[in-house]
Amino acid sequence: MKKILIVDDEKFIRNGISAIISNNFPEFFQVELAKNGQEALEIMKKIEFDLVITDINMPFINGIDFIKEIRQIFGELDIIVISGYDEFEYARQCMKYGVKNYLLKPINDKELVEIVKETIKSNNEVISEINEDEKKLEYVYIEKAKDYIEKNYYKDINMAVVSNYVSLNYSYFSSIFNRDTGMNFSDYLNFVRVEKAKVLLKNIDYKIHEVSEMVGYKNPKHFTKNFKKFTKLTPVEYRILK
Numbered sequence: 001m002k003k004i005l006i007v008d009d010e011k012f013i014r015n016g017i018s019a020i021i022s023n024n025f026p027e028f029f030q031v032e033l034a035k036n037g038q039e040a041l042e043i044m045k046k047i048e049f050d051l052v053i054t055d056i057n058m059p060f061i062n063g064i065d066f067i068k069e070i071r072q073i074f075g076e077l078d079i080i081v082i083s084g085y086d087e088f089e090y091a092r093q094c095m096k097y098g099v100k101n102y103l104l105k106p107i108n109d110k111e112l113v114e115i116v117k118e119t120i121k122s123n124n125e126v127i128s129e130i131n132e133d134e135k136k137l138e139y140v141y142i143e144k145a146k147d148y149i150e151k152n153y154y155k156d157i158n159m160a161v162v163s164n165y166v167s168l169n170y171s172y173f174s175s176i177f178n179r180d181t182g183m184n185f186s187d188y189l190n191f192v193r194v195e196k197a198k199v200l201l202k203n204i205d206y207k208i209h210e211v212s213e214m215v216g217y218k219n220p221k222h223f224t225k226n227f228k229k230f231t232k233l234t235p236v237e238y239r240i241l242k
Helices: 011-024 037-044 063-074 088-096 109-152 159-165 170-181 185-200 208-214 220-231 235-241
Strands: 002-007 029-034 051-055 078-083 101-104
Touching (some): 002 037, 011 029, 011 109, 029 037, 037 051, 037 063, 063 078, 063 088, 109 159, 170 185, 185 220
Parallel strands (some): 002 029, 051 078
């Protein structure tokens, strides 16, 4: 659930905006209210908001200074400004601090709803782009890891070695590797080794223990166990049948 903060010194307007949001976006927003910028900043230190709707003319901290404080403390955050003043200077100052939407009182319900919808849509598009970029980057890392395994499967390698090779945190690498391959790292490595062993077993000049060593297993029993796990056959049975 996204969080929205409504800031206005007039209780009637605060509650009115809250009602508009709640009626048009049921179960989508958690709404918090503040009667001035000072109170709003205190609330924002405790709760992370997705959207702030604020008046310009308020006691203690006016809307412009409040927005300035938001940018300095919380950085990028969507803000919708409401004002009873149709003055260019107010709008200009708001734009200076990255405010894209400026509404005049009395507030038009439909206009407010449309602006909130556009803000949500814009955020979702940005989030989608970020997620897509992350997926592309993860793909690059995983392919690099797979390539390393393909070229080094016969060595004494493990997930720590490979995650370090691709310069990723061990836990994060484990998570994305599992998600991409559908296997944990150990199973994937064993799968690659078994696939390589299947090719080598076709050459009858190689003894089973030699094949085991050639694909990275120091213990032939460990090799046989993993080979059977993926093929349902022992290396000897596989050689006879193939």
